[in-house]
Amino acid sequence: MSAERITEIESGAQGSPRLAAQGVSVGYGGRSVIEDLDVTIPPGVITTIIGPNGCGKSTLLRTLTRLLKPAKGAVVLDGEDIAGLRTREVAKKLGLLPQAPVAPEGLTVADLVAKGRHPHQSWLRQWSSDDAGVVERALAMTGVSELADRPVDSLSGGQRQRVWISMALAQGTDLLLLDEPTTYLDLAHAIDVLDLVDDLHESGRTVVMVLHDLNLATRYSDNLIVMRAGSILAQGHPRDVITAELLDEAFGLRAMVIDDPVGDRPLIVPIGRTHVRLEQVPRRNVQVRLG
């Protein structure tokens, strides 16, 4: 598939960070989830937030998209505090795909993707020829043009996720935040969706996502943010970040990190308790287990 740019990146924006959190503390109803956290999202690459369940990775993503308001600190988008921007202005710069969204029964793919144009429309100008063009290109880029007339609920999970990404793409932002885009997908469809995400990145977009699967995160991201208990444990390229020690510290996971036989990234091999040939496991890990 040829990666096609729907929006031109503003010149000069490539080098400087577009999105950053500065000293944010976020919580739900008095319970603090994230405490005084700083993070900068590098432009033009795929950043993936990983961490154990309940570590605050979705909370961080939701804070970066303004779905959650930080109790302290600020999220800065293109040099401005996101809390001071108009909701529509944010939507023109930053596309968001929440976890497992649900479309009304019977809504067609074309109509769903067309909803992505909303931030660019007004009460009087509800549909222009520009909109039609952008929607057609978004459908084509995500490979769902043939499905345009089908109801979204009649599609398979993988197709459905492509359609939702297509909607976020029709929004025309070069900053995309995806909350667990591979939830409920089998491995083949997960790979398919992440290849699509990589196409978006190749066409110049900055992508931030939350993923559960560590090996998929390692394979598809250029920048990993590893979280534990509401703070950032490590951040950087998977080759620099992913080590057996870090996995133990962040997840309490005993694993070996080896070279990926097909990729240029590390591969995580979890050890677990059974079906393991002990002689293959490094001494350090065996000691962890016996101790």
Place this chain on the structure above:
Amino acid sequence: MSGTDVKPSVAPGVRLGQVSFVWRPWLVCVTLLLAAATFLVFCLSIGVGDFPIGLSRVIATILGGGERVDKFVIMDLRMPRALAGLIVGIALGVSGALTQSIARNPLASPDILGITGGAGAVSVFLVTVSGGTAAAVVSAVGLSAAALAGGLGTGLLVYFLAWRRGIDGFRLILIGISVSAMMEAITTWLLVTADIKDVARAQAWLVGSLEGRSWSEVRVALWCTLVLLAVVFCVAFQFKPMHLGDEVAAGLGVRYAMVRAVLLLCAVLLAAVGVSAAGPVPFVALVAPQVAMRLARCPTPPMVASGMVGALLLIGADLIARTALPITLPVGVVTAAIGGPFLVHLLVRANLR
């Protein structure tokens, strides 16, 4: 992609100067047909009575012509009733479309959200409690206004009870059902303990009726409804992405909490206006948006078509109640007879899925 170049069928747009919108011919045709059918039944309803008037004469009189006798019978005697049916039908239909869209659930109608129950309880209280204060209230503001306040109060109570860091459709429905049940219990208790003559009056009001409407009552309902529909019309554009859920809507630049609060308030007020003008006519607000959705082949309740179906259903039911049966029935009996089976049909279909 591969060599096959498929042109996706993105909805075509229409442009009139600065204004552009999506062209949906089927929805427009269905809405126009519904409007025409509503007008026809409206005129038929006016023509029927002890002094029958033909359809052509009714239309001529409404359009400003006609004979003097026709004019008097139509404009002074029958118009308020027919107009009340039209207004209440539209108000209930749009109110139902709004609540069902906001809760993303076809069961979330004003009937279930406590609005009708609250209006009923307040009215029955005022009719049956023969105290100085109650009589004073009725004479001061009228039963309709008191019912309006009751409906509005209950609707807001349900909204605030259901509020927990935002509104969840399912929670709204559960709390609505609970509050409605409480209101019905109060109504029943009042009816059991009250004087038998008052009970008959209260019962007649509770079923819902268009009997004996006056121009002054209709005028108030008309203006309230027009203002509320104008607000809904203005906010409708911001509401469109909310069918995809709060978070998607937020991502698309919608201030969803505010839009939802405004529209839910409009829905509660519309239902309360409808109930205060015609009594708690059952099922119209529940059924009209669902019928409109299926006729217009829309995935979500279409606002204008829902109002049209509501009006058609209410005026049609009133016409049937007055003509097809040997005794004249209140309109609410007929809408319940149509609406009840439809609700069962909806539930059975949902179960089969």
